[in-house]
Amino acid sequence: MDHIGAAPILLRQLNYPTVVGRDLTLALVKRRMEDFEEGSAKRLDYLRINSLSDKFTFGNFKISFFQVEHSIMDAVGVIMETPAGTVIHPGDWTMDPNPISEKPVTYTHLAQLPSPRILMLESLGSTDTRDKLVSEREMFNNLEKLIDAARGKVIVGTFSSQICRIGYLLEYAQKIGKKVALDGYSMKLNVEIAKELGYIKVHKDTLIQIKDIHKYPDDKVIIICTGAQGEGNAVLSRVISGDHRFIKIRKQDTVIFSSSVIPGNERTVQRIKDELYRQCDNVIHNEIMDVHASGHCNAKSIQEMLRQVNPDYFIPVYANHYFLKEAAKLAVNIGFKKENIFVLDNGSVLEFGQNSPKVLSKKVDTSYVFIDGLGIGDVGQVVLRDRQAMAKDGMFVIIVTLDSKNGKILSSPDIISRGFIYMRESKELLYQVREKVKEIVSRSTGAENPINANYIKENIRDKIGQFLYTKTERRPMVLPVVIEV
Numbered sequence: 001m002d003h004i005g006a007a008p009i010l011l012r013q014l015n016y017p018t019v020v021g022r023d024l025t026l027a028l029v030k031r032r033m034e035d036f037e038e039g040s041a042k043r044l045d046y047l048r049i050n051s052l053s054d055k056f057t058f059g060n061f062k063i064s065f066f067q068v069e070h071s072i073m074d075a076v077g078v079i080m081e082t083p084a085g086t087v088i089h090p091g092d093w094t095m096d097p098n099p100i101s102e103k104p105v106t107y108t109h110l111a112q113l114p115s116p117r118i119l120m121l122e123s124l125g126s127t128d129t130r131d132k133l134v135s136e137r138e139m140f141n142n143l144e145k146l147i148d149a150a151r152g153k154v155i156v157g158t159f160s161s162q163i164c165r166i167g168y169l170l171e172y173a174q175k176i177g178k179k180v181a182l183d184g185y186s187m188k189l190n191v192e193i194a195k196e197l198g199y200i201k202v203h204k205d206t207l208i209q210i211k212d213i214h215k216y217p218d219d220k221v222i223i224i225c226t227g228a229q230g231e232g233n234a235v236l237s238r239v240i241s242g243d244h245r246f247i248k249i250r251k252q253d254t255v256i257f258s259s260s261v262i263p264g265n266e267r268t269v270q271r272i273k274d275e276l277y278r279q280c281d282n283v284i285h286n287e288i289m290d291v292h293a294s295g296h297c298n299a300k301s302i303q304e305m306l307r308q309v310n311p312d313y314f315i316p317v318y319a320n321h322y323f324l325k326e327a328a329k330l331a332v333n334i335g336f337k338k339e340n341i342f343v344l345d346n347g348s349v350l351e352f353g354q355n356s357p358k359v360l361s362k363k364v365d366t367s368y369v370f371i372d373g374l375g376i377g378d379v380g381q382v383v384l385r386d387r388q389a390m391a392k393d394g395m396f397v398i399i400v401t402l403d404s405k406n407g408k409i410l411s412s413p414d415i416i417s418r419g420f421i422y423m424r425e426s427k428e429l430l431y432q433v434r435e436k437v438k439e440i441v442s443r444s445t446g447a448e449n450p451i452n453a454n455y456i457k458e459n460i461r462d463k464i465g466q467f468l469y470t471k472t473e474r475r476p477m478v479l480p481v482v483i484e485v
Helices: 007-013 023-036 108-112 136-149 163-176 185-197 210-215 235-241 266-279 299-309 321-333 381-393 427-444 453-472
Strands: 019-021 046-048 056-058 061-067 076-082 085-089 117-122 154-157 179-183 221-225 254-257 282-284 313-317 395-402 414-418 477-484
Touching: 007 023, 019 023, 023 046, 023 185, 108 299, 117 299, 136 154, 136 163, 136 254, 154 235, 163 179, 163 185, 163 221, 179 185, 179 210, 210 221, 235 266, 254 266, 266 282, 299 321, 313 321, 381 477, 395 427, 395 453, 414 427, 427 453, 453 477
Parallel strands: 019 046, 085 117, 117 313, 154 221, 154 254, 179 221, 254 282, 395 477
Antiparallel strands: 056 061, 061 076, 076 085, 395 414
């Protein structure tokens, strides 16, 4: 449910196949589709999962569901019974020994499914060797303590998909008489959908508009917002830079990062933390206090899941290759047969049939599909290479005006530089380039009649490119323009 950004594009390209999901997931997918293309949600063909006992049949595939523990509301695991075997796919999952709302979830019933049982297990936590994960109960207790002790505003940065967490904070704020303002497009949108579905119940006086926070004492205000990953235009980044119209950080405020760092975002998150520490005396994150409960497993959980499900085959998934390899080691360490573990790359095809399973030599294309404006998948490698070159060394445009009769240059070549050199401080280099261009054109048009403009442009591009590299050791994109008059 929290990974649906590409859903509108993918569904359209697949001609809107049937989507199976629970209420919250379907509502969010519909809204995402409408944001992308107005009226497109009407084309969505879907089947609602009303309860975990629901079953669907698609040809030879029988689909059923099971409960999983995850930080995202409405998550379910999927069982696919096929003629070749039973695939068990929990999706994102965790094990909380002390959940706040119900008994711990167990998976022993999955061991009774027909063989061969194939467990596809998200293994992002395979290198997390902590004895136990942070429970939701511990996290909420810590959040309550921080809110109670706050002398100024409380700003909680979290993922907008954390509906349970946001709902809990709203209920607690209502209980202690504080006001809550939501900020961030996805945050406000997701909470509105959750309220419509009855997942969040809060008194209308508790929720206030972000523009009204100044009407209340700072110690009576909680702000729940997006941007804890350091995204450039998200709420927290705008607050730190002073560009937010309504939120101003003060020393006595408390800022809580109730989220984990997504791999790849380490630098931006560290930058935003540093800036917050400069402006605020109370910045709280998981390295200081347990204020985030992960929706992912750890190494011990993976081994416990394997013991409970007792699959015939194990396929660690959803992670970088080294995570998958470590998950495979965890399975071997508890007695799982190495030959029944498959560590695959993206695009690999594992075939199950009458004989032993085998990895096929042919892979499925899983390369990135780039979205650029209204274009989908139309940005090829040449375009990307050009963009990378311009980003690295800039561009250098040379405009040459020629007499169409004799090929002579009518005026000094015009030069435009973007991202390469500052022209006012590079007059000598520009003079040398102009003289070099005149020389190249003179040689290229010697006996040519009519003028071969493409030949002239290729000569300018190659020779000026080499010349600029000898002078600067940079390779800007050289774009010659030849105008005949």
